[in-house]
Amino acid sequence: MQALTNRVKQVSRKPLSFWERIYLPAILKGMFITFSHIFKKRPTINYPEKTRPFSPVFRGLHILNRDEEGRENCTACGLCAVACPAEAITMEAAERKAGEENLYREEKYAAKYEINMLRCIFCGLCEEACPKDAIYLSETFAPADYQRKQFIYNKNELLIPHPINEPEAFKKAQGGRVKRETV
Numbered sequence: 001m002q003a004l005t006n007r008v009k010q011v012s013r014k015p016l017s018f019w020e021r022i023y024l025p026a027i028l029k030g031m032f033i034t035f036s037h038i039f040k041k042r043p044t045i046n047y048p049e050k051t052r053p054f055s056p057v058f059r060g061l062h063i064l065n066r067d068e069e070g071r072e073n074c075t076a077c078g079l080c081a082v083a084c085p086a087e088a089i090t091m092e093a094a095e096r097k098a099g100e101e102n103l104y105r106e107e108k109y110a111a112k113y114e115i116n117m118l119r120c121i122f123c124g125l126c127e128e129a130c131p132k133d134a135i136y137l138s139e140t141f142a143p144a145d146y147q148r149k150q151f152i153y154n155k156n157e158l159l160i161p162h163p164i165n166e167p168e169a170f171k172k173a174q175g176g177r178v179k180r181e182t183v
């Protein structure tokens with residue numbers, strides 16, 4: 001039969017030799033490979049007691065950021081939601097009232113802010129899009145759960161601890177992150 005291309009390879013089906021038919025060399029070879037791993041360094045670790053160092057570009061659970069005075073940075077502009085390819089972010093904006101200047105940095109703030117972690121692909125585009133340094137992806141995993149509704153994180157779950165009231169927790173949530181320029 002004429003071949004359509006010159007990449008055709010003829011397969012030869014040779015009869016099995018005696019040693020191939022009894023499988024013994026193949027079994028011994030397999031066992032040798034298995035036993036050789038006993039003396040190698042184990043690649044597994046006892047998580048969560050031990051953890052591996054994260055890559056500097058690791059993107060984990062989102063944090064809604066505050067400024068040094070503890071005011072929420074988010075101005076509910078919606079750019080993160082627009083940038084999100086998974087449509088995981090929803091929010092409701094509200095106007096800051098007189099006397100709330102210590103709570104919200106801008107005149108508008110997010111009264112409601114939710115991220116659906118089941119939709120999120122941890123791409124980091126929300127962080128890139130934010131002009132207020134108000135959201136970033138931390139070095140924390142989203143914890144496992146049994147119910148889907150638990151994966152919709154609301155504003156209270158996403159907000160970073162207050163830097164003045166809870167300085168240790170604030171510092172931990174920030175990790176080694178460098179503050180970004182805002183507009």
Ligand code: SF4
Binds near residue numbers: 084119124126127
């Ligand atoms: S990390 Fe990506 S997918 Fe997740 S909320 Fe942000 S933009 Fe959306």
Ligand code: SF4
Binds near residue numbers: 077134135
């Ligand atoms: S997190 Fe940033 S981009 Fe998203 S609504 Fe708030 S200020 Fe705008």
